[in-house]
Amino acid sequence: MDHWNAIETHPASPIKALFDTNPDRVERLSFEQSGIYFDFSKTHMDSDLLEKFTDLARARDLAGKIEALTTGAIINTSEGRAAEHTAERGIGDETSVHHARLLRSRMQALVHAIDAGALGEIEYIIHLGIGGSALGPELLLEALKLGDEKYETAVISNIDGCALEPVLERFDADKTLIVIASKSFTTAETFLNASSVLGWMREQGVTDPFGKVVALTANPEKALEWGIDESRILPFAETVGGRYSLWSSIGFIAALTLGIEVFDDLLAGAAEMDRHFQSAPLHENIPVIAAFCDQYYSQARGCETRAVFAYDERLRLLPVYLQQLEMESNGKSVTSEGKPLGRHSSPIIWGGVGTDAQHAVFQLLHQGTHLVPTEFLAVKEPGHSLSEEHHRGLLLNCFAQAAALMAGQTSDDGNRNYPGDKPSVTILLDDLDGRKLGALIAFYEHRTFVNAMLLGINPFDQFGVELGKETANALLAGGGTMMDPSTEILKSRAFTA
Numbered sequence: 001m002d003h004w005n006a007i008e009t010h011p012a013s014p015i016k017a018l019f020d021t022n023p024d025r026v027e028r029l030s031f032e033q034s035g036i037y038f039d040f041s042k043t044h045m046d047s048d049l050l051e052k053f054t055d056l057a058r059a060r061d062l063a064g065k066i067e068a069l070t071t072g073a074i075i076n077t078s079e080g081r082a083a084e085h086t087a088e089r090g091i092g093d094e095t096s097v098h099h100a101r102l103l104r105s106r107m108q109a110l111v112h113a114i115d116a117g118a119l120g121e122i123e124y125i126i127h128l129g130i131g132g133s134a135l136g137p138e139l140l141l142e143a144l145k146l147g148d149e150k151y152e153t154a155v156i157s158n159i160d161g162c163a164l165e166p167v168l169e170r171f172d173a174d175k176t177l178i179v180i181a182s183k184s185f186t187t188a189e190t191f192l193n194a195s196s197v198l199g200w201m202r203e204q205g206v207t208d209p210f211g212k213v214v215a216l217t218a219n220p221e222k223a224l225e226w227g228i229d230e231s232r233i234l235p236f237a238e239t240v241g242g243r244y245s246l247w248s249s250i251g252f253i254a255a256l257t258l259g260i261e262v263f264d265d266l267l268a269g270a271a272e273m274d275r276h277f278q279s280a281p282l283h284e285n286i287p288v289i290a291a292f293c294d295q296y297y298s299q300a301r302g303c304e305t306r307a308v309f310a311y312d313e314r315l316r317l318l319p320v321y322l323q324q325l326e327m328e329s330n331g332k333s334v335t336s337e338g339k340p341l342g343r344h345s346s347p348i349i350w351g352g353v354g355t356d357a358q359h360a361v362f363q364l365l366h367q368g369t370h371l372v373p374t375e376f377l378a379v380k381e382p383g384h385s386l387s388e389e390h391h392r393g394l395l396l397n398c399f400a401q402a403a404a405l406m407a408g409q410t411s412d413d414g415n416r417n418y419p420g421d422k423p424s425v426t427i428l429l430d431d432l433d434g435r436k437l438g439a440l441i442a443f444y445e446h447r448t449f450v451n452a453m454l455l456g457i458n459p460f461d462q463f464g465v466e467l468g469k470e471t472a473n474a475l476l477a478g479g480g481t482m483m484d485p486s487t488e489i490l491k492s493r494a495f496t497a
C-alpha cells in the first residue's frame, strides 16, 4: 500500500471519541512557539495518522526539502532559482543573507531620511502595488497600527478608479509620498495608478512629482528607466517571490509608518518560526502538523475549501492575504516534473472575521453538506480600551464555535440536528505585535511549502496568471482579434452608448 493510500483509507474515529480515548490529546496536539499557541486537537489527527503522514514526509524527503529551502538551494525548479524569503529574516545562504541585510540598511536609511524631512513635509503615503506587492504591506498596516502614526496611508491596488479617486480627493498632493511597489516593475494596474497619481500631483501644482516617488522592486533598471532617482529605488532579490515579499523592501510603508523597530520585530519573529521549522522533529513541527491536517482533509475527506476566521478586527485582512499565499502557490495541477498531479492541490481558502461571520456563513459550517476544516485565530490581549466585555465576548464566541462544530447536538427534528465532528484548528496569540505577526505569517508560508512538498508541486511559480493577462492585453490592444461570441457582445454592450 502506498503512503497516500494508507492515509486515504485511515479509519478515523470521530474527534470526540479521540478525546475520550486519549486524555492527554490536547497536550500532544498543541504547541507553543513565539508567543503563539496552536491547538490541532479538534481535528481527526491521531497518532496512527500522524505516523502515516510522517512516513509520507520521509518518503518525500521533507527534511531535505526544508533544508534546501532554508539554505538557498534551487527549489523553484521551473524558474531555475532559489526561494529566499527566509534570507530576508537572516536565515539562508550566507551571501543572500548578507545581501538582504545591505538592502535593508538602505531601506532604513531612506526611512530615517524621510522622517527627517529629506523629501519635504510628508503627511500622506500612497502605496501602489497589487497582489504580493500590496496584500502583505496592507495586512501589516492594518494589524499593527496603533492609531497615532505620523503618516496617513492608503494602499491602492485595483485598476478601478473608485479605489484611487477618494484618496486623491482626501490627500494633499504637496505632502504626499508615492510608493510604487512592483517586483517586475511592469504590472499594468500599478503603472496606470502611478501615472494617474503623478498626473494629479502635476495638476495640483507639485513641481517635481518624481521627486516624491519611492520604488520597491527586484527590477531596479526598469525603475531607473521609468525616471526614478537611484537614491529612492529600494531593490530586493529576484529570488524573493511576490507573495513572500513583505519582508523585503516591499514592506517599506510598514517600516516607515509603524517604525523600523516594529519591522525588525516582524523579521525576528519570522526568523524564530524559521528556526523552529528547520529544527523541530516532524511530529512536533508546527507548520508540518498543520500541513498534515490540510492534506488529510483534502485527500482523505474530499474537502475542497478551508475557512479562516480571524476573531480580531486587526487581522481582518489575513484571510485575503492567505488566499494569495496558498492559492497562488499551490493551485497547480502538475507536479514539479510536469506530470499530472492526479489529486487536489490547494484547497480554496475563504473566510472573514468573527463574530460577524457567525451571523452570516456559519449556518453552512454547522449544518451544510460540505465538510469545511475551519481555522480560528484570536489574540489574548485586546486591541482597544473599551470594556472587558467586548474582548471576553469575542474570545468566548470563538472558542464556543469551535466546540460546537466538534460536539454537535442530536435532535429528532432534522432542522435542529447538528451532526458535529467538524474539525477546526485554533491559533491563539498572546498579543498582536510585530514579533507574533512575523512568526504567524512565517508559519503560514512554511505550511504552504510543506503542503507543496507532500504533493510534489512547485509552490514558487505562478504561470496560471499569464493567460488572463495576455487575453486582457489582446483586448486592450483592440485590433482585429475576435473573441468568442459572448465576449464580443459584452464588449459591444459595455462600450457603445
Ligand code: F6P
Binding pocket: 130, 131, 132, 133, 181, 182, 183, 184, 185, 186, 187, 190, 242, 243, 328, 462, 465
Ligand atoms: O499576476 C500575479 C502577480 O505576478 C503576483 O504573483 C504578484 O504578487 C503580483 O502579480 C504583482 O506583481 P508585481 O509585484 O511584479 O507588480
